[in-house]
Amino acid sequence: MRFIYLLILLIVSLVLYLSWMPDPHLGKAGFVPDWLASWGDMEEFRDIRTGVPLILLGYCAGLLPIVGPSQNIARWLATWLLLTALVTLAEVGQLLLPERAFSWADIGWGAMGALLGLTLAAITKDVRFKV
Structure with a gap:
């Protein structure tokens, strides 16, 4: 369970760090893989990319008891x-x-990502407890 809390803290920190970088290009972060940075820096995905970490964050938060x-x-x-x-x-x-x-739009995509992550966690919990 501590791992999930640490992962949540890491993702929250990452979301805030990447959102508050002076330059919005992910490639400038230095630690973002090139394939991900090139996808996220494409103009058509600038808003959608906000939802991606929120899916994982919602999933981790949804796994909490x-x-x-x-x-x-x-x-x-x-x-x-x-x-x-x-x-x-x-x-x-x-x-x-x-x-x-x-x-x-970033807020909307982030909210939808969080909703998707929470929903996937709820499904995971229900399947795990029924098996």
């Missing part, structure tokens, strides 16, 4: 809102950076 529709729909919804708030915070922070721009 207290989160999941079968445990408590309110906690599951609160987790989704918290992840959406994270993306919103990342976007608001970009208002302070001259080379970055606030984007409602």
Whole structure:
């Protein structure tokens, strides 16, 4: 379980770091693989790329014992809102950076990524407990 918490912390840090880099090009990060940076830096994927780490973040958060529709729909919804708030915070922070721009589409893609991740975690939990 500690591994999941550490992974969540790492992904949250990564989302904020990449969102608040002065230059929006992933290739400038230095640690992002070339294939991923070239995909993420394509103009047509600039908004969608925000949702990708949120899928993994939503999945990890959804695996926590207290989160999941079968445990408590309110906690599951609160987790989704918290992840959406994270993306919103990342976007608001970009208002302070001259080379970055606030984007409602980024928030939407991040929220959808978090929803997908949480849903996949709920399915994983249900399948695991039924087997």
